[in-house]
Amino acid sequence: MADLLASRNLRCWLPWALIVLGALVLPVVLPPFRLNLLGRFLSLGIVALGVDLIWGYTGMLSLGQGIFFALGGYALAMYLQLNELKPGELPEFFSLYGVKSLPAFWQPFGSPLFTLISIWVIPAVVAGLLGYLVFRNRIKGVYFSILTQAALLVFFNFFNGQQKLINGTNGLKTSTARIFGELIGSDGMQRNLFWLTVVLTVAAYLLCRWLTDGRFGDALIAIRDDEPRLRFTGYNPTAYKTVVFAVAGALAGISGALYTVQSGIVSPQYMAVPFSIEMVIWVAVGGRGTLIGAVLGAVLINYAKSLVSEALPETWLFIQGGLFLLVVLALPDGLVGWWRQGGPSRLIAMVGWPPRTATYPALDLDPQVAAEQEQLQNPRAGQQR
């Protein structure tokens, strides 16, 4: 059994088997409320993947991902508001403010195709433009963080104030809208949305893996570690940063759209400052630069948040702050980094069960020797990079 588990093949497809199994079993096992929560948190994993791309890999700490998240949510919500309206009818809230005709920018959102594209293209374009202007002027580090947060506040205030355009503070409700004749808020629809979220999260993860595994990913890491050095090698970091920031924006948009239909509403609260900071905390706790850590962090922290808030309201913020401190002080590479660096065995050692010591530590711990052993076991692995 141990041999079987250690075999490369199994390790390759076991995670996928678990995902498929989870996607099939969880909707049966979990009550609809819990399943809906899981779907929501999983969709937050997609925005966290984007944060990991730009922060974990490229070293740009954006505190403004909420902009792109909300833009995706609004795009889908506008479509749902318009969907299955009779000709000449307007979404309900417009009558409150005496708006008689549909604002021009709403018009294209009547088309499902346009909406599906705009969910990720609009955030990507906004992120690309914003990013290009910032990166071209070589604004980095805390200045970049402050700028993104300022941009977030601008969007937040703008959306809050536009009652006549997008219902301002109240946001747009989606739970009572219908699609394919079924209520979005219904259990059956939510189960479908859960599956859709699983599929898109996996797709987003694979996209990020593809981006980070090759030389493109190496260039991102090089930007994070020594950007001037990369310039002198003939690379233009502005292009890379713009691309990756736009990709993170697109992921945030998809995430926001999925989150919106599973929460039943999109509102300017999605652009609130604390929410965008929380996205960073998910990634930090899960593990920067690991991708899977971003998804895990988002799901675990949010699930913990909802459980703690049910049992002990008012304490969650302290726990979240404590978690962040713990990660900064003790787990700089997050949970996934801790796991990969042999954290569990060290923890067991702390309570009195030290791991078996190597007979020839210098030999056993030498990465070169380990690499050669691996190569002997898998002659093919050595051929790949």
Added chain:
Amino acid sequence: MTTTQSMNLLDLQGVTVSFDGFLALNDLNLSLAPGELRAVIGPNGAGKTTFLDVITGKVKPTRGDVVFRGRSIVGCSEHHISRLGIGRKFQTPRVYQNLTPRRNLELAVRGPHGPAALLFGSLSSIQRDRVQHLLSVVGLERQAQQPAGGLSHGQKQWLEIAMLVAQDPELLLVDEPVAGLTDEETARTADLLKQLAGDHTVLVIEHDMEFIRDLQAPVTVLHEGHVLCEGSMDQVQNDPRVIEVYLGTDTQEEVA
């Protein structure tokens, strides 16, 4: 903008760099012929690193012109200048610590450097061979799959030199390549640089006089931002002005 006196690969014409009134470079004139190997020495603060910063576009000269292959490169961005064929090795080894030596080299190797090329293209067999060859030249084949952060100082120096060679620039600017290397490594570095000269133009900045002597290259002495004198190592070493700036006026010991 363009000058026609282009027998030279690189011409610095009256370059002055002023940092808030402090003249890091003061009316510096220097020319490099294609294929030349040149050593630049000078006491601390002579402007050696600023001189490289000006050529590579990191610092814009206050006055004067930098002409590469008959074309002014003042105002070009760093990556643009690098693509024109000027490569640089830094004073302290700057390799990407979290990437393996192989991946360090694969980033540096000559070829298209845009995001699309890196995402959708793959390394050509020529590039792959080049990386493999350089790994063996600098003796890092065995460490090729471990993060470069774990390499020794000397190995990092060599890796960075290999990255520079992988770029295949026409002009190599090498800042203190043998700082912290053993005598044997120093001698090997000198051999490597001598091999490169001819096909490439190499400019070496170094403090190690033995190493400079090994290179058997013409020497330019910088002092307070301008060229104090030029000549062979022996000529330079016996020049009273050089002795003065290195050792001060009181002592008359030989520079060694």
